[in-house]
Amino acid sequence: MADFFDALTEKHMDFINAQKMFFVATAPRDGRINLSPKGLDCFRILSPREVAYLDFVGSGNETAAHLLDDGRITLMFNSFSRNPLILRIYGAGQSHAPGSARFSELMAMFEDAPGIRQIFTIRIDSLQTSCGYGVPQYELVEERKTLNKWCAAKGEQGLKDYFNQRNRISIDGLPAVK
Secondary structure, X not given: OOEEEXXXXXXXXXHHHHOOOEEEEEOOOOOOOEEEEEOOOOEEEEEOOEEEEEEEOOOOOHHHHHHHHOOEEEEEEXXXXXXXXXXXXXXXXXXXXXXXXXXXXXXXXXXXXXXXXXXXXXXXXXXXXXXXXXXXXXXXXXXXXXXXXXXXXXXXXXXXXXXXXXXXXXXXXXXXOO
């Protein structure tokens, strides 16, 4: 039931663009595997072989630390609608921090928002589709507004302080920033 591809097709791109959330998995060479759900309007397809997503300040910065350590990343898009499908992107990821040339270039594709930490790009090595027959159907009620409220309450300096306290080192002690 699984099919592998070297690059995104138009059908894959349409499927991805219809999803309201996705999952990101990374692992260091030695340490915990991290799996995170992502929502909001934060994902962009740059080409059939490269994608990007906007990342916000959070409770940790495992993805950035793991990519510095190992580079591997898997993204999973899952249909929760009547038509089941799972699409996984396997590739190598890179973090682009605010102030870098690539961040500025990519940020033009996104709306500015409080709490933006970095933009990740993923060079696609391969992708896989599978049936998703065992995944239940769900309906989106609405996007949560909690992150924007939390960021607004922290303020610019509060977000910088939080990043320095909670987002510079992974839970395994790996650096999350260069």
